[in-house]
Amino acid sequence: MELSGGEILMESLKEEGVELIFGYPGGAVLHIYDALYQQNSVKHILVRHEQAATHAADGYARATGKPGVVLVTSGPGATNAVTGIATAFMDSIPMVVISGQVQSRFIGSDAFQEVDCVGITRPCVKHNFLVDSLENMADTIKKAFHVATTGRPGPVVIDVPKDFTAPGEKIPFDYPKTVEMRSYSPPTHGHPGQIRKAVDLILSAKQPMIYSGGGVILGNASEQLRAFTRELGYPITQTLMGLGAYPASDKQNIGMLGMHGTYEANIAMHECDVLIAIGARFDDRVTGEVESFCPNAKIIHVDIDPASISKNVTVDVPIVGDVGPVLDAMLEQIKASEKRADPADIATWWSKIKTWQSGDCMKYDLSDTLIKPQAVVESLWRATKGEAYIASDVGQHQMWAAQYYGFDKPNRWINSGGLGTMGFGLPAAMGVALAKPDATVACITGEASIQMCIQELSTCLQYNTPIKIINLNNRYMGMVRQWQEFSYEKRYSHSYMDALPDFVKLAESYGHVGMNIENPSDVDAALDEAFAMKDRLVFMNFVTDQSENVYPMIEAGKGHHEMRLNPARELA
């Protein structure tokens, strides 16, 4: 079969099992778009801005575990995509971005719409390629998907000069069956000796903690985590990225940890004697001040990326490997072992945790007149029976979503944890809805974040993605305002949102349903009404309490044991 470069690209995507790509055409990718037009296996979603293409592909990937695929043109197409690529990179999301490039003979001549895409994206991709010949096109695509999806996943960019996709030049096409890269061999199974050491430590603990992260979801190892945790009966805390891997509603779960985690999770981290970190990377938002992090604990760390180990916190028993097989191996050894932690010790440990839990750190005061954002999230859980896919933007609403929407299943919580990208929520929700047409999908956002990719309301209409937008509108960049309240004596420098659009009219002008909700007593009914409209996008503008803060909070430079609680709780 003789094909042109553009056709090879489309055939290769088909071979990789790609069903959906997100993109935006332009000069350098015209040949590719022409090849796209003439085939039926790959469906293209036309976004309104390339940033949204990457976020949508990212949402698709997070919900399905499959790589998200993006197609953008050279120059501004590529640079617009960078924010989304960096977002995926920070959260280790598998993604393949195909960017057009000017003709190979013009590279370096400052040609129209030329940027050094490989150079610009280098620090925020797992790897990138500049296709150097038509002959190497298929092989490069094969490698790109391999690198993006194996080991610690991540985005891979393929920069494709226009001349290599021209319809006139055809070569025989045979998609490679295997891929060989001598310089890339991601680890799989953990070292048996290390696993033995870890199990020994786990079974001799007095005050153990399991701390699991996004790696469990990326490694598709939620079942193994559940079996492991239940066999041990130990408390578990999950990171922002790991929510849902272990059910929030289970009694062994003591909530999220970190800057806005629960009091009990953070205090338990501070007091534990054995910490079992699984697919988590000791991010600064989790550890707080590193000097006072888990001062009494021996630390076991399971991670597929050797560079994650002892990067921020020195660990005692590192295990480099895929979390699933490592958890399987640990569980097998635990079951085979006669040794167990002293039940009296574990009972004492649990009773300490119960005492910390009794403070009810997540309780907040309701109001008859002002809508509390936390209450909206709790109502959303009720209206969706906790089954929705929740895409979030970045800020206070993101933390409330994480805190109050109890995720019982993995891949349901879609948020930009590492990079913290405002504007992520709407396109990501769109990507989820396209990946899971039968699922309930909501986007929790704020009036600041939503405006950063608001143009995607148009894409949502075109492709009929009936997501429900929960806009927690407090007329502030709430998280910025909160830090200014705590650390800058309430000098609210540029954190207010003035001249806001009428979101109801805005939604309607895009062809959607808009709702304005101002009274606490209307929240439940409005949500029920919105979710009853199964085939419509509903933009729900909740006018919320402007002064509400996210609690508990570990402020910068503080340790896990120095949490700032909701003032209402401190008085109680």
Add this chain to the structure above:
Amino acid sequence: MRHVISILMENEAGALSRVAGLFSARGYNIESLTVAPTDDPTLSRMTIVTSGTERIIEQIIKQLNKLVSVAKLTDLTEVPFIEREIMLVKVRAVDAGREELKRLCDIFRGKILDVTDVSYVVELTGDDHKLRAFLDTVGADNVIEVARSGATGIARGDKSLKV
């Protein structure tokens, strides 16, 4: 502490910038960096001289290993190894100093490559220590220009860095 790290990487466009970019993005030191193809034309060998705490060196090695273009890597400082660098130095050579410089060159096993009425160009090979010792001995007043290659290195014994 000073470390000398040798890397075998795919000899392809942009490979050098992946390494250089990693060092600048993560704020690691580079004292010197040399790169050239090996006997296998598909592989380049790079030698990086860097310094940092044990923890930073460990991270540097892990982050380098993580680069998809890097095939193999060794921290030469962990084993007995040989380090060499070439230096070309232009020195002032006038009057009685000309004779003295010639003698110094012999002592340091250097070669004089170029001669004018007032200057020599001297070629010197050695480790960082030796090259600096030569410059110190000649004295800053007499040094006109220095061009150093950066260090390269290889482990002693029969073990090798090979893919």
